[in-house]
Amino acid sequence: MTIVLALVAGLLSVSALSLVFVRLRAASAVVYGACCAISLALFAVTFLSIGRPSAEIVLPLGLPWLGAHFRLDPLAAAFLAIINFGAASASFYAIGYGRHEAQPARVLPSYPVFLAAMNLVIVAADAYSFLFAWEIMSLASWALVMARHREEKTAHAAFVYLIMASFGTFALLFAFGLLSGPHGDYAFEAIRTHQLSPALAGLVLALAVIGAGSKAGLVPLHVWLPLAHPAAPSHVSALMSGVMTKVAIYAFIRIAFDLMGPPAWWWSLPALLLGGTTAAIGVLYALMETDLKRVLAYSTIENVGIIFIAAGLALAFKASGFTGAAALALTAALFHGLNHMFFKSALFFGAGAVIGATGEQNMERLGGLIRRMPISSAAFLCASMAISALPPFNGFASEWLIFQSILISPQLPQMGLKLLVPVIGVLLALAAALAAACFARAFGATYLGRARTNEAAHAVEADRWSLAAMLVCGALCLVAGIFPGIIIDWLQPVATALVAGHMPPQATVPWLSIVPVSASRSSYNGLLLFGFVAASASLAAFAVHRFASRKVRRAPFWDCGYPDLGVVAQYSATSLAQPIRRVFATVVFAAHDQIEMPPPADRRPATLRRFLRDPIWDFMYAPIATAVGTSAALLNHIQFLTIRRYLSFVVIALVVLLVVLALWG
Amino acid sequence: MTSALAAQFLQMILVLALAPALTGLTRKAKARLQRRIGPPVLQPYRDLRRLFGKEVVLADNSSWLIRVAPYLIFAASWVAAALVPTFKTGLLFSWAGDLIAIVALLGAARFVQVIAALDIGTSFGGIGASREIMIASLAEPAMIMVVFTVALVARSTQLSTIAAFMVAHGGLRVSLAMALVALIIVALAENARIPVDNPSTHLEVTMVHEAMVLEYSGRHLAMIEWAASLKLLLYISMIACIFFPFGLVTEGAGFPAHATSLAIYLLKVMVASLLLATLETVIAKMRVFRVPNLLGIALMLGLLGTLLLFVSEGM
Numbered sequence: 020m021t022i023v024l025a026l027v028a029g030l031l032s033v034s035a036l037s038l039v040f041v042r043l044r045a046a047s048a049v050v051y052g053a054c055c056a057i058s059l060a061l062f063a064v065t066f067l068s069i070g071r072p073s074a075e076i077v078l079p080l081g082l083p084w085l086g087a088h089f090r091l092d093p094l095a096a097a098f099l100a101i102i103n104f105g106a107a108s109a110s111f112y113a114i115g116y117g118r119h120e121a122q123p124a125r126v127l128p129s130y131p132v133f134l135a136a137m138n139l140v141i142v143a144a145d146a147y148s149f150l151f152a153w154e155i156m157s158l159a160s161w162a163l164v165m166a167r168h169r170e171e172k173t174a175h176a177a178f179v180y181l182i183m184a185s186f187g188t189f190a191l192l193f194a195f196g197l198l199s200g201p202h203g204d205y206a207f208e209a210i211r212t213h214q215l216s217p218a219l220a221g222l223v224l225a226l227a228v229i230g231a232g233s234k235a236g237l238v239p240l241h242v243w244l245p246l247a248h249p250a251a252p253s254h255v256s257a258l259m260s261g262v263m264t265k266v267a268i269y270a271f272i273r274i275a276f277d278l279m280g281p282p283a284w285w286w287s288l289p290a291l292l293l294g295g296t297t298a299a300i301g302v303l304y305a306l307m308e309t310d311l312k313r314v315l316a317y318s319t320i321e322n323v324g325i326i327f328i329a330a331g332l333a334l335a336f337k338a339s340g341f342t343g344a345a346a347l348a349l350t351a352a353l354f355h356g357l358n359h360m361f362f363k364s365a366l367f368f369g370a371g372a373v374i375g376a377t378g379e380q381n382m383e384r385l386g387g388l389i390r391r392m393p394i395s396s397a398a399f400l401c402a403s404m405a406i407s408a409l410p411p412f413n414g415f416a417s418e419w420l421i422f423q424s425i426l427i428s429p430q431l432p433q434m435g436l437k438l439l440v441p442v443i444g445v446l447l448a449l450a451a452a453l454a455a456a457c458f459a460r461a462f463g464a465t466y467l468g469r470a471r472t473n474e475a476a477h478a479v480e481a482d483r484w485s486l487a488a489m490l491v492c493g494a495l496c497l498v499a500g501i502f503p504g505i506i507i508d509w510l511q512p513v514a515t516a517l518v519a520g521h522m523p524p525q526a527t528v529p530w531l532s533i534v535p536v537s538a539s540r541s542s543y544n545g546l547l548l549f550g551f552v553a554a555s556a557s558l559a560a561f562a563v564h565r566f567a568s569r570k571v572r573r574a575p576f577w578d579c580g581y582p583d584l585g586v587v588a589q590y591s592a593t594s595l596a597q598p599i600r601r602v603f604a605t606v607v608f609a610a611h612d613q614i615e616m617p618p619p620a621d622r623r624p625a626t627l628r629r630f631l632r633d634p635i636w637d638f639m640y641a642p643i644a645t646a647v648g649t650s651a652a653l654l655n656h657i658q659f660l661t662i663r664r665y666l667s668f669v670v671i672a673l674v675v676l677l678v679v680l681a682l683w684g
Numbered sequence: 685m686t687s688a689l690a691a692q693f694l695q696m697i698l699v700l701a702l703a704p705a706l707t708g709l710t711r712k713a714k715a716r717l718q719r720r721i722g723p724p725v726l727q728p729y730r731d732l733r734r735l736f737g738k739e740v741v742l743a744d745n746s747s748w749l750i751r752v753a754p755y756l757i758f759a760a761s762w763v764a765a766a767l768v769p770t771f772k773t774g775l776l777f778s779w780a781g782d783l784i785a786i787v788a789l790l791g792a793a794r795f796v797q798v799i800a801a802l803d804i805g806t807s808f809g810g811i812g813a814s815r816e817i818m819i820a821s822l823a824e825p826a827m828i829m830v831v832f833t834v835a836l837v838a839r840s841t842q843l844s845t846i847a848a849f850m851v852a853h854g855g856l857r858v859s860l861a862m863a864l865v866a867l868i869i870v871a872l873a874e875n876a877r878i879p880v881d882n883p884s885t886h887l888e889v890t891m892v893h894e895a896m897v898l899e900y901s902g903r904h905l906a907m908i909e910w911a912a913s914l915k916l917l918l919y920i921s922m923i924a925c926i927f928f929p930f931g932l933v934t935e936g937a938g939f940p941a942h943a944t945s946l947a948i949y950l951l952k953v954m955v956a957s958l959l960l961a962t963l964e965t966v967i968a969k970m971r972v973f974r975v976p977n978l979l980g981i982a983l984m985l986g987l988l989g990t991l992l993l994f995v996s997e998g999m
Binding site: 386387389390393400404407408409410415419422423425426428429430434437438440441442444445448449451452453455456459460462463464467468469530532538539540541542543544547548551552553555556557559560563567568570571572573574575576577578579582586588589590594595596597598599601602603 | 736737738739740741742743744745746747748749755756758759760762763766777779780781782784785788789791792794795798799802803804805806807808809810811813814815817818820821822823824825828829832835836839840841842845898899901902903906907972973976983987990991993994995997
């Protein structure tokens with residue numbers, strides 16, 4: 020525990036030093052190198068301490084009568100390990116990528132603070148330190164989003180982010196206020212002893228879902244996420260998407276599984292409903308998008324939805340006393356969180372490499388990069404297959420566990436859940452299938468085909484640091500998919516602590532299979548599947564080359580005899596999504612195309628216009644923004660009045676107050 | 685252990701050897717139904733041999749992806765096909781991947797095929813890829829719901845266990861009937877058969893699968909064709925072992941029992957092939973944007989089957 024706090028203090032001092040030495044040329048490499056080393060140390064400490072008994076420290080900081088409580092229990096250790104691994108790989112990537120930064124002074128000081136704040140949120144064990152660290156995390160990430168403030172849209176993105184972040188903290192503030200009861204016992208230890216009435220529990224749950232969900236990107240509170248995540252430099256985007264959303268999920272799990280006490284079955288409803296909607300809608304948004312980093316940001320929303328589905332199932336199981344099933348669902352949620360950190364980091368690193376090489380993040384202006392950037396494209400491909408939940412990668416292993424926990428849920432006695440869970444299953448399957456479509460499209464439009472612009476045609480491969488970070492994250496997607504049993508066993512202390520149950524130990528299962536419930540029910544072996552596919556592919560290739568032909572001739576492409584020579588004639592990101600847009604988005608986004616074909620002899624070009632509306636922005640946020648704007652304009656009138664009018668306002672206010680007092684008494 | 689290993693190996697060889705014959709038989713039956721003579725049943729083997737002997741013509745701007753893809757697609761389809769019981773339950777490696785993993789393996793093969801189709805940057809590759817992902821985005825959830833229904837009935841997602849359960853306690857259930865219809869629709873879509881796609885045309889604007897494989901030649905095309913017939917055989921074996929499991933032998937049966945069950949399996953495949961040929965002869969291909977309606981029906985049936993089982997549990 021002390022080591023963790025000391026390392027966090029180390030991160031803060033790196034930030035302070037960077038303020039002094041920011042003008043030095045080597046500052047960027049040194050700061051990121053130091054952050055990488057400290058994060059790796061934090062990762063090592065927390066990775067090993069997950070099975071240890073909890074440790075608590077009270078420091079004389081914060082509120083004088085409360086002190087700052089910090090606690091390292093299994094849940095905190097699991098999330099700290101996820102966060103610090105992501106932070107270490109992002110920092111390592113940034114050692115190379117940071118050279119692209121035009122104004123490092125805008126990034127370097129906030130970056131270590133951001134990392135430190137995320138760590139502090141996880142170890143905080145009283146409401147005051149938690150919210151304080153949470154706010155620092157929001158502000159530091161806001162500063163990082165604003166790093167390129169001169170770019171168009173960045174200011175807007177940061178503004179929306181700031182509003183949503185304050186709103187989220189506001190909700191969490193009330194949630195903790197209600198949790199800590201009338202006497203203001205802000206320490207988590209005291210909060211755990213409180214009993215909540217059902218109405219109060221519902222209110223706290225709603226506030227926690229709003230507060231944590233707005234940070235995690237639950238639909239409909241997600242609007243800031245696809246604006247803010249892509250606006251930051253790519254390594255910060257990787258951190259915000261892959262890591263900061265995990266902090267928000269931690270907040271939800273901490274409140275719902277730990278602080279609120281024994282759950283009722285209906286607590287799972289908001290997580291399941293919002294999670295299912297978020298998973299399906301998030302990936303549909305991603306399919307409509309042509310900006311590579313925004314595609315990744317929307318896909319983060321999808322994955323947050325998947326994690327919330329698993330957490331909701333775990334709550335439902337826990338409430339009905341199925342501890343084994345609850346452990347399965349909770350492990351699946353945490354495992355997917357870990358996996359999402361791996362592949363989303365690799366994907367954002369890949370996107371950063373593309374931007375560094377071409378200066379372009381619109382997929383319609385890329386293409387053919389697999390030939391110019393072979394190594395980073397391989398890492399991006401690995402991560403794409405992992406996020407699409409394809410075996411033998413890690414995304415499949417965790418989604419498989421979620422499917423297995425859905426298959427246990429008919430045992431739940433509540434009719435509402437019996438009717439809801441199959442629908443959630445459809446949404447999850449739909450999200451997985453659409454994610455595969457989304458990433459086939461993203462990889463295809465960015466890396467495959469012919470280069471659509473000059474910049475893409477002359478791209479160069481990223482630097483060695485970035486490549487190493489990408490390859491490590493991409494390779495870990497495969498490793499975690501092949502050896503899921505190790506991670507499941509590693510997560511068991513968390514399940515034991517939170518739901519008082521655990522999955523069968525996986526280390527003893529022969530051949531490194533995973534068995535979530537019992538061997539006759541289901542098992543999966545990523546290693547064997549990977550081995551089989553690799554062996555039969557190489558066997559087939561060997562046999563064909565040995566016994567049949569191995570001749571190759573290069574020629575112009577065939578394309579059924581109608582080779583289109585124009586580069587723009589190939590399928591683009593938009594046209595690849597056209598069938599899906601027509602099938603799904605006509606309902607959700609009111610998507611339609613308008614084709615204008617001038618008659619013969621008219622020399623105007625034919626045009627195709629695409630129309631999409633974002634229903635959540637249009638029906639939820641736009642009215643609020645309009646209302647705020649209108650009322651501000653109305654209130655603006657009282658800013659320019661004469662002194663007499665102001666005096667009369669004061670008199671009226673006094674009279675009204677006196678009348679109220681008189682009536683009250 | 686050795687005998688089980690031998691059985692698993694035999695099964696892998698069997699599906700590999702049988703798959704082209706299935707394609708040949710279906711083509712022949714279709715031709716006879718349309719009053720054509722049609723190519724011989726063994727023609728696909730000759731095609732494969734001829735293609736293997738030819739050189740590969742690669743587009744000038746193609747990358748390593750399109751050269752690796754045929755082998756990966758073939759391997760994924762082969763492994764998936766080897767995990768489906770054909771004439772014997774209790775395959776040695778069935779615990780390595782359950783029904784969900786089989787579906788996902790086929791999804792992985794499709795993912796590779798889709799991105800390989802985009803590799804060169806031709807419009808036919810793009811049209812095929814974009815339609816394939818649209819069809820897959822509905823067919824896969826429908827398939828998962830079928831898996832849910834079957835798994836909830838048999839209380840397992842292991843295909844061998846499901847088959848053994850169906851042999852022992854098979855019976856008529858409404859949810860299983862829904863799952864069967866949904867699975868047949870999914871199988872037609874996944875294998876690019878009429879009414880979703882037309883496997884025998886090359887120059888039709890509505891084609892999906894054939895548009896994606898347009899740039900392959902020689903041995904690469906042979907691997908793709910072989911993988912496609914393996915996938916068709918896989919779906920037929922899967923439908924047979926879940927819904928028509930009679931004749932499956934279990935572990936420890938003698939040689940005569942194995943021979944009978946192999947004969948029954950071959951008979952099942954032949955019947956399925958004839959039914960497929962009949963279906964493809966009597967119905968027309970759909971417009972591509974009618975396909976989502978068909979797959980939506982499959983998805984709804986799968987969901988209804990699952991819902992029925994969820995609600996009836998514990999009553």
